[in-house]
Amino acid sequence: MAEKEEAAEQLRRRRGGGAAGSETSGVARDPDPPAPQRPPALRPGTFWLTRVALLRATAFLYSVAFLVAYHQNKALIGERGLLPCRLYLESVKRHFKGKIYWDALSYAPTLFWIVPRSSVDGALDAFALAGLAISLFILVAGCANMILMAFLWLLYISLVNVGQIWYSFGWESQLLETGFLAIFLCPLWTLSQLPKRTPPSRIVIWGYRWLIFRIMLGAGLIKIRGDRCWRDLTCMDYHYETQPVPNPIAYYMHRSPGWFHQFETLFNHFIELVVPFFLFLGRRMCLSHGILQILFQVLLILSGNLSFLNWLTIVPSIACFDDASLSFLFSSKKGAVKPQVLEIQADEDAKGTDPLLPYGCYIRKVVNASFGVLIAFLSVPVVVNLLSSQQIMNTSFNSLRIVNTYGAFGSITKERTEVVIQGTSSLDPNNPAAIWEEYEFKCKPGDLNRRPCLISPYHYRLDWLMWFAAFQTYEQNEWIIHLAGKLLAEEREVLSLLAVNPFEGRSPPRWIRGEHFKYKFSQPGGKHAGNGKWWIRKRIGPYFPPVDLKGLRKFFKARNWPYRAQS
Structure with missing residues (x-):
């Protein structure tokens, strides 16, 4: 035993330059410092961080929409508003023979059918404040479940379907469609940023990508088919001055030289008619699509007050990015989201399978597959409309506004x-x-x-x-x-x-x-x-x-x- 210990000690001295505490020529040698290691990188193809970013972005837009509703709805659709929602529901009821049957509910699905007449103003405030509180919680926490997201969607569709002309614009349907997708992005009831038993579904991620594809292609086609100025590249000569609510930057952009306005129009056509197809050309092109679309929406935000439309259009573009491409936005500190995703990926790699309980996994797969079938079915009239020479924009083919047509500025006012x-x-x-x-x-x-x-x-x-x-x-x-x-x-x-x-x-x-x-x-x-x-x-x-x-x-x-x- 003593001989073995002595041999081991000699081997350690040869490898490490001497045993601890030993001296060579009277000078102690410090071991070489370890080489700095790069932090482990997230591998592409997973969407845990993408889900956090999508939920926070959706919650932010919901919070803006409910804040607008709280400040303005009573004056617009309240009991003494400009177009009282109670009178609107009474007219719907009369149209359907005076009773609230399925036809009336399907025509205007809203919780206001069960709100007493004397409580309309209070309900308008309550719906707005409840939606604002929930969306702010999700924004701060970065997590949600299907129940919370479904409740937000129900509150907002209840307002939209009694909002009449005040809620008749494309961004209302777009927020509802975006919010509907977010329901299926979440676990059923767990409130966790990284619910390991419910990974983000690729079907839902592609639902977001399908949304941004339709938004941009629809906007591009309605322009080409609509006003001639989009084809002769002169629309931007008028747009900044005649848009609904110009901002100070629009004042100066309006005076840009003609060649610059022509370039803007060409760039618009490229972004709306060509770039959407990048989604289907592999990961790198999909990332390029997301970057270009977000930059384009930022330019539109800077040049006009188009409500929350452009902010909302950024949201589905986030689905173009996976965890590897979004990791720079998240902290690498212990306990943060990014290190937890690294652990999940390492666990998946080690096991070679999805680390889910089999029973829950199968149920979730059925739910996701059903969701995909629903979106595909409801997309049929939308695709027909996109292909039609008589294309219409900002239209819903179902009262729940789950899949809609979009488009903006199909014609430009010249004065x-x-x-x-x-x-x-x-x-x-x-x-x-x-x-x-x-x-x-x-x-x-x-x-x-x-x-x-x-x-x-x-x-x-x-x-x-x-x-x-x-x-x-x-x-x-x-x-x-x-x-x-x-x-x-x-x-x-x-x-x-x-x-x-x-x-x-x-x-x-x-x-x-x-x-x-x-x-x-x-x-x-x-x-x-x-x-x-x-x-x-x-x-x-x-x-x-x-x-x-x-x-x-x-x-x-x-x-x-x-x-x-x-x-």
């Missing part, structure tokens, strides 16, 4: 017109000496000296609808007469939708009218800009004639709108 609401205290509105004072909206152009706003992803629904009303007539937008009546009565909630009430602290106006103006950006550095003006305008004529509360009584009564006389 910007605005409806300016004015009030006067004069007894006679036709008196040339009457002084008309203007109401200012939160964001839409009005005061020529006011800088365009920068609010995205927040959204002012009334301002957006005023843009549409400006190139239609007031007969096509009866709600604008309702707005006039509420301004005459100085109803607090509707006034909260405006930035400036010129009669604040004074007697309410006796008359309200709508004036129609053509608006143009002032020339940067020109004489108007030198006077601090961002806009110049020219009167077109009256939009609607002067109205007073007494004259509106019958108009309101015929539509069952609540009427409040001036005090």
Whole structure:
């Protein structure tokens, strides 16, 4: 035994330069420092981090949407709103023979069918606050389950389906479709960022990719098939000035040289008509698709206030990235998400199989396969619409809005017109000496000296609808007469939708009218800009004639709108 120990000691001395504590030529030798090791890298092809990023991004957009709903819904669709949702549901009920049967529920699926008439305003606030609280929790925690995501989706579809024209735009359906996908991205009830028994399904990941493919290709095709200016590359000459709610950057982008606008249009066609097909050309091209689409949406965010549309369009593009490509966004510290994913991948590699319990695995596979079949079935009319020369945009073929058609700016308005609401205290509105004072909206152009706003992803629904009303007539937008009546009565909630009430602290106006103006950006550095003006305008004529509360009584009564006389 002693000989073996001595031989081992000699071997250690030869390999390590001597035993611990020994000396060579009277000098102790320190062992060589270990070579620095690179941290282990995540392998491609898994989507644990992708799920965390998708859930947080979806929760952020839900939180914005519910915040908008909380601040504006009572004034728009509340009991005394511009288009009360109770009246809308009553009209649906009358259409279906006066009872809430399956036909009425399937036409307008919403929890508001069971909300008592006296509780509508409270329910609007409660739905918005509940959705806001849940989405903020998911945003902070980075985790969710099917129950929470389904509840968010149910709350929001309940608002959308009673929101009428205020919720009639493509981003509402897009948020619902994105939120529906997120339900199946999560485990059933576990609240964990990395539920090891429920790995992210590739079927759901491809559901997101199918969504971004349809969004972009639909937007590109509707442009090519729609306005000729998209084909002759001149649309961007008008877009920045005539978009619904321009921002300060749009003011300067509008004055870019013609060749730059042509390049922008060509680049738009490349992103919307060519890049979507990168999704099907392997991992590297899929990553390129995600990068290009996100950069494109950031450019659109910078150049206009298009609600949360562009922010929302970034979300399905996140599904182009796997764990290996997203790892730089996550911490490598012990206990963080990234090291846990490394452990999961190592466990999978060691076992050679998915580390799931067999029973739960089979159930989840059935659920994911059923989800894929549902999306494929509901995509049939959407694909037919994409291939049709009569393509329509921003349409749902089912009331649950699970798979929808999308598109934006199929036609471009070449001139910007605005409806300016004015009030006067004069007894006679036709008196040339009457002084008309203007109401200012939160964001839409009005005061020529006011800088365009920068609010995205927040959204002012009334301002957006005023843009549409400006190139239609007031007969096509009866709600604008309702707005006039509420301004005459100085109803607090509707006034909260405006930035400036010129009669604040004074007697309410006796008359309200709508004036129609053509608006143009002032020339940067020109004489108007030198006077601090961002806009110049020219009167077109009256939009609607002067109205007073007494004259509106019958108009309101015929539509069952609540009427409040001036005090």
